[in-house]
Amino acid sequence: MSGTRTAHWDDWTLEELRQAKGDTGVSLVVPARNEAGTVGDVVARVRERLVDTVELVDEIVVIDSDSTDATYDAAAGAGAIVHRSAEIRPDLGTHPGKGEAMWKSLFVTRGDVIVFMDADLTDWDTHFVPGLLGPLLTWPDVQLVKGFYERPGEDGPLDGGRVTELVARPLISLLHPALQDVVQPLAGEWAVRRQHFASLRVPTGYAVELASLVDTVTALGPAAIAQVDLGKRAHGHQPLLDLGAMAVQILAATLHRATPADPSQTHAENPPTRREVRDGSTILRQFLQGPVPLDRVVEIVERPPAETYL
Ligand SMILES: O=c1ccn([C@@H]2O[C@H](COP(=O)(O)OP(=O)(O)O[C@H]3O[C@H](CO)[C@@H](O)[C@H](O)[C@H]3O)[C@@H](O)[C@H]2O)c(=O)[nH]1
Numbered sequence: 001m002s003g004t005r006t007a008h009w010d011d012w013t014l015e016e017l018r019q020a021k022g023d024t025g026v027s028l029v030v031p032a033r034n035e036a037g038t039v040g041d042v043v044a045r046v047r048e049r050l051v052d053t054v055e056l057v058d059e060i061v062v063i064d065s066d067s068t069d070a071t072y073d074a075a076a077g078a079g080a081i082v083h084r085s086a087e088i089r090p091d092l093g094t095h096p097g098k099g100e101a102m103w104k105s106l107f108v109t110r111g112d113v114i115v116f117m118d119a120d121l122t123d124w125d126t127h128f129v130p131g132l133l134g135p136l137l138t139w140p141d142v143q144l145v146k147g148f149y150e151r152p153g154e155d156g157p158l159d160g161g162r163v164t165e166l167v168a169r170p171l172i173s174l175l176h177p178a179l180q181d182v183v184q185p186l187a188g189e190w191a192v193r194r195q196h197f198a199s200l201r202v203p204t205g206y207a208v209e210l211a212s213l214v215d216t217v218t219a220l221g222p223a224a225i226a227q228v229d230l231g232k233r234a235h236g237h238q239p240l241l242d243l244g245a246m247a248v249q250i251l252a253a254t255l256h257r258a259t260p261a262d263p264s265q266t267h268a269e270n271p272p273t274r275r276e277v278r279d280g281s282t283i284l285r286q287f288l289q290g291p292v293p294l295d296r297v298v299e300i301v302e303r304p305p306a307e308t309y310l
């Protein structure tokens, strides 16, 4: 057992946290790609409860990750500061992906502590934010706090987290047993000290969560990580094909960290994933019999520590 330090979100009252916060700046960062349907609710509820009412969060920043829908307007209308990921530090170029949006957030936020939350939450509450802040505001040795929760799946209360169960947890068991007590290693709800996040290499896609955990435990040991029980959380479920791409990114980042490598190396090759589909599209069905290979290029890129550019 690694003994990841574990808390419950109501171990601290809002008043205790407000006092512990003192002058510590707190930024909520919400990476969002095509989340016009949910991002406004996420922003509005946090703003009403934790900015307007108790002053625990100093800024709510949505990073619009190349959305093609009305995410920008929905987030801005709900009171967030909104930046388009591609327009932040244009001198550094742009990549698609959630990790890219989170990395870019370091250039447009000012909090000493950053709380990340997904924009597609459907069953959640604002206690996620104070829950994640608790250890960072009161336990000085902690650098990174992961949320965990019950994850209702489409088929029942325990059916959640396909990539978590089939990719992340096996990787952790085999390569990083110091993280085996982390209940939801892929949770998008987590918090981190700015300085620490700025010292990490950040995969531009979905590997940002596991890579951050691995690099933190490798550099600082398990005591730098805490986790908080946030109760229950439901979110939008991606199709298996998209989760395959997520799995490739997570495997690439973890395997890269498992072998000695030139730390300045950026993976140049973006491996395709291939899946045979029987009914890909109407057009394919018309002209082809049997399974059709459906290839998709998965971008594998890592940003160097943001502190390099700050
Ligand atoms: O290119 C992208 C893709 C997604 N997102 C946003 O990132 C959040 C989570 O994305 P989602 O596609 O819903 O991820 P999940 O399938 O739910 O994946 C889980 O596992 C991932 C891998 O660890 C984490 O990054 C996620 O936060 C976590 O919810 C949402 O707000 C998205 O809008 C972006 O900002 N840019």
Ligand SMILES: O=C(O)[C@H](O)COP(=O)(O)O
Pocket: 151, 153, 159, 160, 161, 162, 163, 164, 165, 186, 187, 236, 237, 238, 243
């Ligand atoms: O955390 C995960 O494993 C992915 O987000 C997939 O979750 P889901 O199986 O609940 O859609």
